[in-house]
Amino acid sequence: MCGISGFLSSDNSHDFDSSVHDMAQALLHRGPDGGGVWSDAARGVALGHRRLAIVDLSPAGRQPMHSACGRYVMAFNGEIYNHQELRRQLNESWRGHSDTETLLAAFSHWGIEATLQRTVGMFAIALWDRMERRLYLMRDRMGEKPLYYGWGRNVFFFGSELKALRQHPGFSNEIDRDALCLYFRQNYIPAPRSIYRNICKLEPGCMLSLTLADATTAPPSPLSAPAAFRGLKLHRWWSLHDVAQAGQRNPIRDEVEALERLESLLHKSIAMQSVADVPLGAFLSGGVDSSLIVALMQANSAKPVHTYTIGFNEAAYDEAGYARAIASHLGTRHTELYISALDGLDVIPRLPALFDEPFSDVSQIPTYLVAQQARQHVTVALSGDAGDELFAGYNRHLRTQHVWNLVAKVPAGCRQLFSRCLKRSSASPAARALGQGMSHLIPMNWHAALYADKLLKLADRIDGARDCDDLYFNLVSEWKHPDALVLGGHEPLTLLRQRDAWPQLATFEDRMMYLDSMTYLPDDILVKVDRAAMATSLETRVPFLDHRIVELAWRMPVGMKIDRGQGKQALRKILDKHVPRHLIERPKQGFSVPVGSWLKGPLREWAEHLLNRGRLQQEGYLNANEIESRWQEHLSGRRNWEHSLWSVLMFQSWLEHQAVPQPVLACQAAG
Numbered sequence: 001m002c003g004i005s006g007f008l009s010s011d012n013s014h015d016f017d018s019s020v021h022d023m024a025q026a027l028l029h030r031g032p033d034g035g036g037v038w039s040d041a042a043r044g045v046a047l048g049h050r051r052l053a054i055v056d057l058s059p060a061g062r063q064p065m066h067s068a069c070g071r072y073v074m075a076f077n078g079e080i081y082n083h084q085e086l087r088r089q090l091n092e093s094w095r096g097h098s099d100t101e102t103l104l105a106a107f108s109h110w111g112i113e114a115t116l117q118r119t120v121g122m123f124a125i126a127l128w129d130r131m132e133r134r135l136y137l138m139r140d141r142m143g144e145k146p147l148y149y150g151w152g153r154n155v156f157f158f159g160s161e162l163k164a165l166r167q168h169p170g171f172s173n174e175i176d177r178d179a180l181c182l183y184f185r186q187n188y189i190p191a192p193r194s195i196y197r198n199i200c201k202l203e204p205g206c207m208l209s210l211t212l213a214d215a216t217t218a219p220p221s222p223l224s225a226p227a228a229f230r231g232l233k234l235h236r237w238w239s240l241h242d243v244a245q246a247g248q249r250n251p252i253r254d255e256v257e258a259l260e261r262l263e264s265l266l267h268k269s270i271a272m273q274s275v276a277d278v279p280l281g282a283f284l285s286g287g288v289d290s291s292l293i294v295a296l297m298q299a300n301s302a303k304p305v306h307t308y309t310i311g312f313n314e315a316a317y318d319e320a321g322y323a324r325a326i327a328s329h330l331g332t333r334h335t336e337l338y339i340s341a342l343d344g345l346d347v348i349p350r351l352p353a354l355f356d357e358p359f360s361d362v363s364q365i366p367t368y369l370v371a372q373q374a375r376q377h378v379t380v381a382l383s384g385d386a387g388d389e390l391f392a393g394y395n396r397h398l399r400t401q402h403v404w405n406l407v408a409k410v411p412a413g414c415r416q417l418f419s420r421c422l423k424r425s426s427a428s429p430a431a432r433a434l435g436q437g438m439s440h441l442i443p444m445n446w447h448a449a450l451y452a453d454k455l456l457k458l459a460d461r462i463d464g465a466r467d468c469d470d471l472y473f474n475l476v477s478e479w480k481h482p483d484a485l486v487l488g489g490h491e492p493l494t495l496l497r498q499r500d501a502w503p504q505l506a507t508f509e510d511r512m513m514y515l516d517s518m519t520y521l522p523d524d525i526l527v528k529v530d531r532a533a534m535a536t537s538l539e540t541r542v543p544f545l546d547h548r549i550v551e552l553a554w555r556m557p558v559g560m561k562i563d564r565g566q567g568k569q570a571l572r573k574i575l576d577k578h579v580p581r582h583l584i585e586r587p588k589q590g591f592s593v594p595v596g597s598w599l600k601g602p603l604r605e606w607a608e609h610l611l612n613r614g615r616l617q618q619e620g621y622l623n624a625n626e627i628e629s630r631w632q633e634h635l636s637g638r639r640n641w642e643h644s645l646w647s648v649l650m651f652q653s654w655l656e657h658q659a660v661p662q663p664v665l666a667c668q669a670a671g
Contacts, residue, residue: 002063003027003534004075004126004147005164006047007157008135010212014169016046022167024048027160030077030534038064038073044212045128045135048164049075054276054380054539060096067104068092071131074107076100077160078123078145079541081272086118112136113207113237120272120546124160124202136209141238142386142545143191143204143522146530150199156210161531162356165199172198173658177489180358180621180651184482187360187647188524190494195357195654204522205238238547244514245503247554258556262549263574269546270296270382278379281306283370284334286322288568288575288584289384289393293543295330295578297382304333308374308381310366311338312593325583337373339366341602344593348606351650352657354535360478360647361528362595368532375536385525386544389517390553392509392567396475399565401508403458404468412466419463456639468508473497476520478644485626495519509558596642600635607631607645610652619655622648 005023009016016039024035031050039046049063064075076099080086083099092105099121106115107127122144127136137158139147149158152170159165166173179193191201202208210232252258274280274297282294284307297305307327311320320336327334344365351364374381388394407415461474473496474480483491495501495518505511526542533540543549556570563569575584599607609615611631616624627648630641 002052002075002077003030003050003160003164004048004077004124005157005159006045006075006126006135007155007168007170008044008210008212009046009155009157009170010044011154011170012041016041019168020046020048023157023159023164024050026163026167029537030160032537034062036062036064040128040130043130043133047073047075047126047128052379052537052539054079054278055098058096061098061100063100065098065100065104067108068095069108071129072104072107073128073130074100074104075126076103076123077125078121078140079273079539080119080121080123081269081275081546082118082120112138113235116207116237120548122541122545126158132211134209134211136207137202138207138237139202139204141205141547142240142517142526142550144526144530144542144545146527147202148194148199149202149208150194150196152198162194162196162199163353172196174198175621177486177621178492180486181482181489181491182494183358183360183651184479184485184647185477185491186496186519186523187478187643188527189357189359190519190523193492201523203236205236205240206234207237208232208234240514240517240550241501241503243551244505244510244554247551247556248504248506248510250555251557252552252555253557255560258552258560259570259573261552262556262570265546265549265552266292266296266543266574267300269543269549271300272546273382273541273543274300276380279306279377280380280382281308281374281378282332282382283307283374283384284309284323284327284332285384286319286324286326286584287384288571289387289544290323291326291384291579291584292387292571292575293382293384294326294332295575298330298332299578304331306374306378307332307334308370309334309336310370310373311336312366313338313340322583326579329579329583335373335377337369339369339593341594341598343369344595344598345602345606348603348653350535352654355527355531355654358647358651358654359524359527359531360643360650361524362593362643362646364528364532365593367528368535371533371538371540372536375538378538380539380541381533382541382543383529384544385529385542386517386521387568387571389513389521389525390544390550391569391571392513392558392561394512394516394567396472397509397512398562398567400471400475400512401468402565403462404465404471407462407465407471415465416463419459469499469511472508472512472515476515478647485623487621487623507558509562595646596634596640599642599645607649610649610656611645621655622651 006020017037020037020039024037027050031052033053034051035049037048047064064073066073080099080103083102086102086106090105090109095101116138122140124145124147125138137147137149146160148162148165152168152172155168155170157165157168165171174197175195176197179189179195182193183189189195191203194201282297282305284290284294294305294307309320309323324334347365347368461471465471465474479485483489496515505514529540560570561567611627613624613628616622630644633639634641634645
């Protein structure tokens with residue numbers, strides 16, 4: 001795993017090597033084992049690289065790397081798991097055994113897109129074609145590895161993280177208020193946008209190319225490129241939309257056949273992703289996904305697999321005991337780390353620099369801590385991410401249709417009244433007392449006063465929903481009206497609302513899994529794991545995201561994933577061969593932290609510093625009235641607004657870290 005950076009520029013007023021070196025150095029945490037730069041100022045191009053040596057630890061793996069034919073120069077972040085197979089097909093004379101060298105030879109032999117289609121892996125690639133004087137940026141199919149790009153003053157630049165772009169002298173840091181609206185809607189900024197105007201994320205499965213020469217093709221929205229870069233081309237070389245639609249047209253009806261194929265592919269994926277020249281382990285939460293990955297790893301290993309989990313001092317949030325029992329059953333070498341509010345407090349100041357843009361998934365804290373723990377022993381860790389999106393593991397996949405069937409029985413004109421009545425009953429002392437009394441009988445995600453909060457949230461989500469898809473949209477929305485929160489912001493359309501861009505899928509559950517895989521997975525889950533792990537120089541790998549498993553999952557009817565209100569049936573049936581059901585069967589809890597209680601206790605002073613009304617009004621980004629209302633309701637216990645408040649706190653903390661100039665707006669009066 002590595003960090004890449006670089007730029008194209010016709011401005012020779014600065015030293016190319018020095019500029020790209022500074023960009024690469026900002027990514028030192030992603031590649032502490034070495035670095036390099038290459039530039040050709042006459043052609044206006046520079047590439048930078050930081051290396052975390054995983055395969056071929058010798059100098060033969062250094063980057064930027066030149067192809068043997070001399071045509072290409074490349075900076076590469078990721079792993080190509082089938083590169084040895086590609087080598088056998090190429091039959092070249094090799095200098096080393098890195099997958100970087102394999103890719104360059106493949107590009108020379110088969111061409112760029114044909115090579116990408118042959119790969120099994122995760123990657124972000126910057127490739128300079130010296131013959132055509134064209135820069136190519138490429139990202140893997142599902143978006144495991146990040147890649148930002150965009151325009152500054154007389155420069156097009158790119159990098160694995162925004163901190164690399166900020167090091168270039170041409171960087172401009174104007175905040176995109178429309179992107180900020182999307183952030184408060186979804187708790188993350190969805191691709192292709194970023195927090196900055198004219199800076200984008202390359203979307204999964206996409207390839208971008210451009211030269212310095214003038215051309216007629218305009219760049220994609222929302223960018224507005226200088227004339228020198230109007231040769232930009234953006235192309236999707238792999239499409240989950242097409243995969244999902246093709247899979248449903250050609251389903252596997254025989255469950256035995258589907259499970260046999262899935263188990264075989266999982267074994268292959270885990271075996272390929274367990275190859276490294278450095279120590280390797282796995283995250284183990286005790287849930288279905290991570291337990292299955294670890295079980296198959298251990299089944300193919302002669303030595304105990306290193307496994308890692310996080311526990312919480314708050315018993316309601318602690319699942320470490322489940323992971324411990326599974327690790328004991330499988331015979332892994334297991335390590336636990338218990339964290340407290342003070343541990344979280346220590347991590348919070350690092351979050352703005354770690355994530356580079358506002359990001360509000362509270363599990364970012366334990367994810368960082370478990371990665372930090374694992375890095376003390378291993379350099380690579382496998383995770384069970386993506387099992388939920390591919391095999392229907394989220395509660396919304398299981399319950400939304402049922403909830404809508406009940407709501408649909410209420411006449412459309414009465415639903416707002418129904419929602420109001422539900423809110424009033426949920427807010428009553430009797431409802432909260434019932435929740436407190438049932439706290440020892442129900443799982444954490446329905447615990448104590450959260451019983452009433454769940455009803456309140458349900459009432460909020462029902463309000464305004466016209467059908468199941470509207471209800472799903474409300475369920476994945478944190479702030480339902482971000483335009484009212486962000487001063488001067490206007491929420492753009494995204495895939496979540498563009499129904500004409502969705503594939504034709506058989507069921508509502510399929511649509512939810514598709515949208516989660518296109519949005520929440522790459523822009524939240526994979527961002528969280530990548531940034532948290534790479535901050536500790538730990539490489540993470542996701543066996544479920546082998547594209548052959550993704551394609552097979554979309555050929556499996558929803559009935560193979562959901563049965564009698566329980567998801568991930570296909571995974572459970574494979575796991576049954578390795579782990580007894582009683583160690584797995586329990587309500588889904590999620591990888592979360594008790595941030596709601598922390599905000600009332602050890603984090604209160606920090607929160608009040610960032611949520612101060614005068615500060616919010618002076619900064620001029622957010623409506624102070626909206627925020628103060630939720631903060632007071634949270635402190636009083638009338639509502640649990642932990643997630644919406646966390647989104648504000650993460651933006652405020654990021655803003656403080658950036659020291660962004662504070663604009664004065666006419667709309668500040670709204671605060």
